[in-house]
Amino acid sequence: MLQQIYYKYVEAPLVVRILGMAVFFITLFGAAVHFIEPQTFPTIFEGIWWAVVTASTVGFGDYAPKTVAGRVLGIGLIFIGAGFLSAYFINLAAAAVTSQNTLREGKAVYAHKNHLVIVGWNERSKEIIDRLQEMPVPRHIVLIDDSLRENPYPEKVVHFIQGAPYKDETLKKANVKDAATALITSDQNKNEVYADMNAILTLVAMKGCQPSLYCVVEILTTDQVINAKRAGADEVIETNRHASSIMLNSLYFDGISHTITHLLDPLNGxxxxxxxxxxxxxxxxxxxxxxxxxxxxxxxxxxxxxxxxxxxxxxxxxxxxxxxxxxxxx
CATH class of the missing domain: 3.30.70.1450 (Regulator of K+ conductance, C-terminal domain)
Structure with a gap:
């Protein structure tokens, strides 16, 4: 029994272990001062109260030992207990800073469900995220990108995952197996064929994690549309083809591009x-x-x-x- 408790204690986070030691010594010194000076500290609770106030260096002065033995005990508590409490708060602050940096740098695991996963950081994904935040019921969004070094939305409206979207480690951090929808945008920093191959590879990896995941994939070349569908894409967005159609209409009808954009904008009702x-x-x-x-x-x-x-x-x-x-x- 004691061995199991010891192993659980050793495996616990450092902050928990330091807090446990501080509580142990405060309780020990509080009980000890009660038995040394029962008249000054009539109950163990008064002794623990004095130990907490002393160890935290607050020093209210409502309880104070009168005997030499009690004062020696107080000196020991200041050296031991105050050290543990200081270490606890220092490590607590360090853990908070580390956690914040982990979130900002895209290393933290996303733990919620039914979220939208967006792959790729570009003007299109930025516009989509901004528009989604304006909707009456904003979506929970996880952004995956391997070129960014920190979250482009520091106000935490988006959970950022830094890494290659076709790697299992990255998809596990994004909790793809519990996601509702995925949008895979094309990397236009690459040539069109390579960008489409990368998008299809990401699609295959996501479908492998969750076959029922609804995946929308952006494809630039017409030849790769069939491969995206074979890979399991629920919907294929042919960006170049759609843009060409709008441009062609604009050649015959002035202002039609603005009209189409306005028509497809969900914020317009x-x-x-x-x-x-x-x-x-x-x-x-x-x-x-x-x-x-x-x-x-x-x-x-x-x-x-x-x-x-x-x-x-x-x-x-x-x-x-x-x-x-x-x-x-x-």
Missing amino acids: GHLKVMSVKEEWKQLSFRELASLLLQDRILLIGIKQGEKASINPPLDTTFNSNDELLVIKH
Whole structure:
């Protein structure tokens, strides 16, 4: 029994061990002074109170030993007890500073669940994090990046993990196995092919940790889109293709890029979503369903059939069981 207690004590953190020694000596000296001078310290509690005040160098003076033996005991308590208490507070402060540095430098393990993991620090991820913080219910975010040396959000709205996102050690620190969603952004400091390979490698590592994790991956080259899907990407963002489409529209329609950005901004109250076709809607035409959904402030703009989307189809279009609706919902 005593051996088990000893091993647990030895394995405990240094701050806990020092505090334990301080409490032990304060209790020992407090009990001893009670037995040496029972008239001055009528109970053990008074003795412990005196020991605490003496060891902490506060010295209220409400209790003080009268005999030589009691004063010698007090001298010993000052040398021993005060030393342990000083060491305790010094180590406590050092532990707090170390913990703060560990968080800032991205070395601390994230312990919560259902969080969003964002891989890569760049203007896109910064914009996403800033926008998420403006949402009515902010998301718990873990940022993984191997180029940063400290958390870019020191106010702790983001938990930073420093390291390569495809390594198990890094993913364990980010608690990926308990995450809800992952966004893997492309490293545009690398050439496009290498950046896509790095993103797919990270995707494979994350899916290995948690196969059910919903992963959104940014891919720059069209050739790698199929490989990202094979690796298990739930959604692929083709940045170059999307940007090219907006640029192409801007060549024909002035100001369309601003309009599209405004339309897709969730903070403006509009959310572009995909909805399943309910059983009672299958007999309706596109015109009839659009009028019905408008009553709930849902704007029907198109139909998604597999990988193919049809925007503003003929008004007499009907729906199949596997069709999905493209809507803008408040």
